[in-house]
Amino acid sequence: MKKLLILAIVLRLLVSAFLFHPDIKTYNFQASFLKKGVINIYSYLIENKANLPLKDEFVYFPLTYFILGGYQAVTSGILGSGFDSWLADAGANSVVANPSIFKYLVVLKFPYLILDIAIAYLLLNYFKDRRKGEKAFTLWLFNPFTILIIYAFSNIDIFSVLLTLIAFLFIKREKLFKASLFLGFASCFKLYPLLFIPFLFLKGKDLKEKILVSFTPVLILVTVILPFWSPAFVQSALISGLTTRIFNPGFAIGFGQSIIVGFFILSALFFYGWLTDKKINLFNYWMVFLLLIFSFSHFHIAWLLWIAPFMIILATKKPSLSLPIFILSAIAIIIPMFYQDRYMTISLFRIYTTWFDLLPTPFVVLQKLYDPYNFMSILHSALAGGALVISYQILKKEEEA
């Protein structure tokens, strides 16, 4: 185990140092203002937009700002004096030409490593059977998908993912209130854990507990965001494209109305759980909900991390699903690589050389042979089909049990 852990850490440090997505620089540039005493980053960025080298808005929630900014303050001695000017450097080439970039990336991604390893240990202790726990631990540490998503794309969602997993550990022990607390903290980083509230409501033993566990996460979120509530916050973080994209896909039913697929799935599962399921297994509902969301929406690659630890648990519980889960995960990660975004593939390697800017993206290469949109549609359809069957199996087996 110890040797495996060391190998896993080495692999992660290597990916951290050598693959660079500019998002990590952007949100750390914004978080660097905490060191200068800025508390409300949302209004500060909008008011000072004209004078700032990077013009992006801060799209994350306040807790992310304070944690990243606080971490920078703590590690400023290691990062060195040139760090702030690197963050503020708007030159695409000079940023990757800076020889300190390896150090910056390793230090900035180090908190993700801590959280990543913490998830591995939570998975180890998730199962009563030690062997199953060790399998989950190894699968988490040695699957290429999460390494890529966390360390190449500098995925900040790992904060929410860890807290959501802790919430599930409490759910497993029937401690719904504690679970709702952790879901609340998780939603302070990303909103998606709030989508779990309807299922938590179903699980509550009586009306009092149902109300308590449903309102607690919302109350925590409101308490954290209320001091920052302003048009700038609403525009930048609350209704940003990334926050609302999950509920974008839909189909028209006429007269300006449409069925929103995300809400449709949520509602269908809620009523299914309410009307037909005598003993609700929340793990299964969460899995099915996420599987269907990814099947029917244009997802961001970072979202795949939301489901990753639960996929590991499922593959450990039901080894017959390991291969289908691996194949569907591979499909899910390949789809975004064909988006017309250079930083999904080639530009991640700009640290090696900026000559890679001359290379076409997989989208452009494929375009010469076949319609890339059709190709992505085929992959997404395959993902949806596979996810539907796995969802059916999850719910059916639960019914049989």
Place this chain on the structure above:
Amino acid sequence: MKKMIWFTTILVLFVLFIMPGIMATTINMIPAGDQPGYGPRRLSIYGKEELSQKFISNNKNLTAIGTTIKNPNLKNKKEVILNLYDNNNNLIRRSILNGFNIGDGDFVKFVFDVIPDSVNKEYLFTLSSPTAGADEIIEVFLMENPVDMDNPASGIIEYTFAEETFAGGIPLVTFHKPENKWEIIRGVYSNWLSKLLFPRSQKTK
């Protein structure tokens, strides 16, 4: 489980250490340097309004010239022509693109047959869109300073526009065909390793 450990370890090491080399083999030309910085000043090109730019090629095997071009509202769908002349004013290469393929603010490369003995030679090119009307302009940026401060040896000499000549010019980058694929692979790894192993010898901006 062992298979998964091996698979992931090999895949990660492959992506980090082999993949850049494989990607390098697909590069057909390499830039002579970074694109110089440019300011807000722009020149409009359409009809008879064309730009002439003098420069020195710092490397052999010149095969393309690139610069940033604006195509406001993507209105230009006409031919955009780059004519390349030697220092005796002989037309030696021509590259034609269609404005339809030029986005607003794209870095655009005009590719032509390789000029093998281009090292340290002076050239002049004209950039024009002769059939475009006044509402179908394309625009090129001008360098912030007549001499690229980050790279004084960029080779950019002077430009002529509306019959007037000035020092400096557009933020152009010349591209050169490498002698062989190994040259590129070596270049990629040596750039990465020198930054990693000898950070103090690297230039930081």
